[in-house]
Amino acid sequence: MFFASSVSSSVLPARRSSTLLAACLFSAAILPSLASAAIIPPGTQLAAKQELVRNNGSEVETLDPNVAESVPANNVTRDLFEGxxxxxxxxxxxxxxxxxxEMKDSTTWIFHLRKNAKWSNGETVTAGDFVFSAQRLVDPKTASPYANTYGMFLLNGTEIVAGKKPVASLGVTAIDANTLQIRTPYPVPFLPDLMTNTNFGPINKAAMEKNGKDWTKPxxxxxxxxxxxKDWQVNNRLVLAKNPNYWNAGYVQLNQVTYLPIEDENTDVKQYESGGNDWVYQLxxxxxxxxKQEYPNEMRAAPMLGLRYYSFNNKDPLLKDVRVRKALSMVIDRDILAQRVTADGQIPAYGVxxxxxxxxxxNAYDWASWPMAKRVEEAKKLLAEAGVKPGTKLxxxxxxxxxxxKMAIFAASEWKSKLGLDTDIQAMEFKVLLKKRHDGDYQIARNGWVADYNDASTFLTLVQCGSEQNDNQACNPKADALMxxxxNSTDPATxxxxxxxxxxxxxxxYPMLPLLQYTLVRLVKSYVGGYSxxxxxxxxxxxxxYIIKH
Known part of the structure; x- marks a missing residue:
């Protein structure tokens, strides 16, 4: 999932002992206590006003769960739609x-829906709503950036995305109103984890068809x-209200959630300090x-399964030469970047x-342990062999x-001081950057990825041939064959x-330039309960x- 200002998802299947795994997943799934929202410690006094204001990092590109791809958009759709x-x-x-x-066999899953699951208009959520959404996700007409990424996990999904099979042949079917069957082309033991992503969530077909392109509006x-x-003022705020028809509404404490689209981190903190924001997106x-010294009880820092990287346009006249891409990667001092530029506990990264x-x-590049002087010397040789002269502009x-x-200025200074290359940095709205990356309308672009589930395949999608998430315009057939x-392996070690x-x-x-593993550092008011x-x-x-009395 693409991170915004400080983002989702993966493609490659996994296998392991299906019998044991199915038993474990089934036993976990039937514990109703796991589903309860807002687990409040005994003795906690709640505030009379249960409203949360949080910054979301940028304006969302859509509220359509089938096509939402950025972290900000998925933050909101996660509240609106439940998978x-x-x-x-x-x-x-x-x-x-x-x-x-339960797992009926290694490639067939049966999901039993709650009979009290409702839409916000009071109608019952049915298995057919999930079938409609899944088919829409892979339908070429929808043009979802996750069509092949997620469609690969569903029987006939890849073929449907390619236009080779009809949408109706997708391996997602309703056995009855409360029973959904999902068939996969190979064992996908982490399917329940995958289904947490709202790209697979249900869609109310009647409401969507009635309102046409305006169906996601307040x-x-x-x-x-x-x-x-409740309200959506583009580039100002997006407001959600508690859904009284939600099946678990009795356990939901917040009555209103406001998402702010502030991209500037300093403005974000100022809002926080003035009381206009309870949750900083990123410091x-x-x-x-x-x-940390000023707000020790409000600092929230945690490592993430996420990668900060720069995308190389591998079809660009300059960057199509692997020697150029390698040279640009070699001279970035990730230790200085982590310790002095971002200075928030992130880990240097040298791989996907x-x-x-x-x-x-x-794994990491062999040169990652070399002294920087040796790396620069090698990088200069590579550029000379590629015919790239000092003064060339990126x-x-x-x-x-x-x-x-700040990160971009640091990278530009590294390329200038060590290789003599000039860099023209262009800033734009996040949704504009997303489109440029997908269209291949760039040379080097900031990028970031946060796992949608815990498996390496979520990151390999970034370098997989033909993946919608491979903005690098690159393809390595040998790597794809290994994926x-x-x-097709059922042995975890293999x-x-x-x-x-x-x-x-x-x-x-060198299809991309890995930089840092995310450690998300933000401020969250001490009265915001339930944050982990x-x-x-x-x-x-x-x-x-929930909001604690304060």
């Missing part, structure tokens, strides 16, 4: 609309999550120590796989953000080895949160 499963604030997968599920959007859309770079992710080992695209501006081989090798082989082409730092994907549902 078969969901993620609690502590990162655990819990039942959503589905109260339980007064027209029919949602099934804990909240419904400005280099301010962690200061704010981050620490803590399952299904692959972290074009760098980023979204408006002081945080990313496919991993998907799969881990293959995905590790796939990541290494793909990165030998044990959430490596930064997925928070507002229904898990």
């Amino acid at each position: 078969l499963t969901a993620v609690r604030s502590d990162g655990e997968t819990v039942p959503g609309v589905a109260e339980k599920w 007064g027209k959007l029919v949602s099934n999550g804990a909240f419904m859309l 400005p770079s280099g301010t962690f120590a200061r704010y 796989i981050v620490k803590g992710v399952k299904g692959a080992d972290v 074009q760098f695209a980023m979204n408006t953000s002081e945080y990313h501006k 496919r081989e991993a998907s 799969r881990l080895k293959l995905q590790t090798e796939a990541g290494k082989v793909a990165m030998e082409d 730092t044990k959430n490596p994907m930064d997925h928070y549902r507002s229904e898990d949160l």
Whole structure:
């Protein structure tokens, strides 16, 4: 998932012992206690006014769950739409609309829907609503940026996206109004985790067809999550109100949630300090120590399964030469970047796989341990061999953000001082950057990825041939073959080895420039209850949160 100013998702399947896994998942799914929202410690006094204001980092590009791709958009759709499963604030997968599920065989899952699941208009949520949404997700007419990324996990999904099979052939069917069957082309043991993503959530077909392109606007959007859309003032605020028809409404404490689209981190903090914001999206770079001292009880810092990187347009006349891409990557001192520029506990990254992710080992370039002088010497040789002369200009695209501006200025200074290259930095709105990356209308662009589930395949999608999330316009057939081989393996050790090798082989082409593993640092008011730092994907549902008396 693409991160905004400080973002979702993955494609490659995984396999392991299905019998044991199915038993474990089934037993976890049938515990109703896991589904309860807003777990409030005994003795906690709640505030009379249960309203939360949080910054979201940027304006959302859409509220259509099938096509939402950025972290900001998914933060909101996670409140509006509930999928078969969901993620609690502590990162655990819990039942959503589905109260339980089981694996019928290695490629067939049965999800049993709650009979009291309702839409915000009072209508009952049915299995057919999930079928409609899944088919719409992979329908080429929808042009979802997640069509192939997620469609690959559904039987016939890839073929439908390619226009080779009809949408009706998708392996998602309603057995009856409360029973959904999902068939996969290979065993996907993490399917319940995958279903937490609202790209798979239900859509009210009648409301969408009635309102046409305006179906996601206030007064027209029919949602099934804990909240419904109250107001949306573009580039100002987006307001959600508690959904009285939500099946678990009795446990939802917040009556209103306001999302602010502030991209400038300093403005974000000022709003926070003035009382206009309860939740900072991300602190400005280099301010962690200061704010930790000023607000020790409000500092929230936690490592994430996320990667900060720069995309190289591998089809660009200058960057199509791997020697140029390698040289640009070699001279970036990631230790200085982490310790002095961002200065918020992030970890230097030299590959596409981050620490803590399952299904692959972290690997790095051999030169990562070289002295910088040796790296610069080698990089200069590579540029000379490629015919690139000092004074050559690079074009760098980023979204408006002081945080990313500082990172970009640092990278530009590294390329200038060590290689003699000039960089033209261009800032734009996040949604404009998204389009430029997808269209290949850039040379070098800021990028970021946060896992949608804990498996290495979520990161390998960034370098997979033909993936919508591969903005680098790159393809390594050998790496792709290893990914496919991993998907067909039922042995966890073999799969881990293959995905590790796939990541290494793909990165030998230098399709992208990995920089840092995310550590998300923000300020959250001490009276915001339910916030957990044990959430490596930064997925928070507002229904898990509450305001403590203060």
